[in-house]
Amino acid sequence: MPSNLVEKYFRTEKLPQIWCPGCGHGVITRSIVDAIDQAGLDKDKVCIVSGIGCSSRAPGYMDFNTLHTTHGRALAFATGIKLAKPELKVIVITGDGDATAIGGNHFIHACRRNIGITTIVYNNNIYGMTGGQYSPTTPKHEKGTTAPFGNIDKAFDICDLASAAGASYVGRSTAYHANLTTTLVKNALNNEGFSLVEAVSGCPTYYGRKNKKGNAVDMMNWYKDNAVTAAAAAKLSEEQMAGKILIGEFKNKPEPEYTSEYQKIIDKLAKGR
Amino acid sequence: MEKKELKAGEVSYEKLIINPSWCKGCGICVAFCPKKILSIENEKVKVDDIEKCIQCGMCELRCPDYAIYVGGKKNEKRG
Numbered sequence: 037m038p039s040n041l042v043e044k045y046f047r048t049e050k051l052p053q054i055w056c057p058g059c060g061h062g063v064i065t066r067s068i069v070d071a072i073d074q075a076g077l078d079k080d081k082v083c084i085v086s087g088i089g090c091s092s093r094a095p096g097y098m099d100f101n102t103l104h105t106t107h108g109r110a111l112a113f114a115t116g117i118k119l120a121k122p123e124l125k126v127i128v129i130t131g132d133g134d135a136t137a138i139g140g141n142h143f144i145h146a147c148r149r150n151i152g153i154t155t156i157v158y159n160n161n162i163y164g165m166t167g168g169q170y171s172p173t174t175p176k177h178e179k180g181t182t183a184p185f186g187n188i189d190k191a192f193d194i195c196d197l198a199s200a201a202g203a204s205y206v207g208r209s210t211a212y213h214a215n216l217t218t219t220l221v222k223n224a225l226n227n228e229g230f231s232l233v234e235a236v237s238g239c240p241t242y243y244g245r246k247n248k249k250g251n252a253v254d255m256m257n258w259y260k261d262n263a264v265t266a267a268a269a270a271k272l273s274e275e276q277m278a279g280k281i282l283i284g285e286f287k288n289k290p291e292p293e294y295t296s297e298y299q300k301i302i303d304k305l306a307k308g309r
Numbered sequence: 310m311e312k313k314e315l316k317a318g319e320v321s322y323e324k325l326i327i328n329p330s331w332c333k334g335c336g337i338c339v340a341f342c343p344k345k346i347l348s349i350e351n352e353k354v355k356v357d358d359i360e361k362c363i364q365c366g367m368c369e370l371r372c373p374d375y376a377i378y379v380g381g382k383k384n385e386k387r388g
Binding site: 037038039040042046051052053055056057058059060061062063066211212214215240251252253256257 | 319328330331333334335336337339341369370371372373375376378384386
């Protein structure tokens with residue numbers, strides 16, 4: 037018998053997951069179901085959608101209405117679900133590559149529309165499933181199998197990107213900060229419009245090994261020591277902040293939600309009949 | 310405290326329950342246990358001294374594979 041939380045919200049016959057030993061994805065997935073549990077949502081009224089990648093395996097293990105879709109298109113499918121059934125809580129689980137490279141356009145436009153979808157990006161700074169290619173969030177000068185001498189691209193800041201594109205709730209946590217992830221996801225679920233939670237996850241197999249970050253425990257400790265809250269960051273200089281991860285809630289500005297705005301037009305036209 | 314073997318190979322110490330078949334031996338629970346009572350043996354987690362367990366739940370919180378969890382009231386409250 038697994039723990040009550042796992043028993044209730046996971047397809048236990050599918051466990052253990054496919055993820056590598058020490059992968060942060062399992063910790064984040066547990067935080068998400070913990071948030072759903074604390075928010076008191078009905079399992080049948082939650083729909084979890086994912087694309088392709090390590091992160092996108094998560095809904096397969098979660099006992100809700102789930103959909104495993106095509107690469108980068110999780111948000112496109114989720115938009116369809118939300119418009120057809122606005123009463124559902126639609127959650128998208130996606131990865132850094134899935135959300136910001138292959139599905140980059142879907143991502144910014146879902147933010148812009150402020151459609152009621154809670155998106156959780158599992159950011160492990162690399163394409164894990166396909167063999168460790170560098171992704172849009174691989175930090176500059178760090179290595180991937182396709183960047184053996186270091187990546188020269190500048191990395192995306194997913195939270196800044198979502199915030200600028202118009203998401204009404206934005207926050208970041210790490211695999212180490214499991215309780216913060218739960219709190220952020222819970223707040224995100226309570227936001228009517230588009231919410232983004234970036235969960236930084238350690239990939240000991242590729243990102244960790246290629247960049248000599250040590251094992252799973254070392255990566256967890258790195259997050260513990262290098263994650264800084266916005267309040268603490270205000271007291272640090274730019275140099276002191278270099279290489280650190282900013283965590284916490286960055287934006288919580290509710291704005292009119294897309295499906296309810298859409299419904300208003302339907303109601304208005306129906307009156308004219 | 311008594312150690313009990315449950316069905317499907319689970320090991321229960323009442324306070325703490327381990328499912329070795331889900332454990333991948335990553336060592337995260339061992340590193341973050343404040344009482345340092347866990348260890349890895351043959352790539353699976355094992356409890357060295359259950360009497361010292363304070364049921365803080367740090368192992369359960371960060372186990373990526375849900376292979377270890379706190380039993381008793383804390384578990385009953387959840388889910």
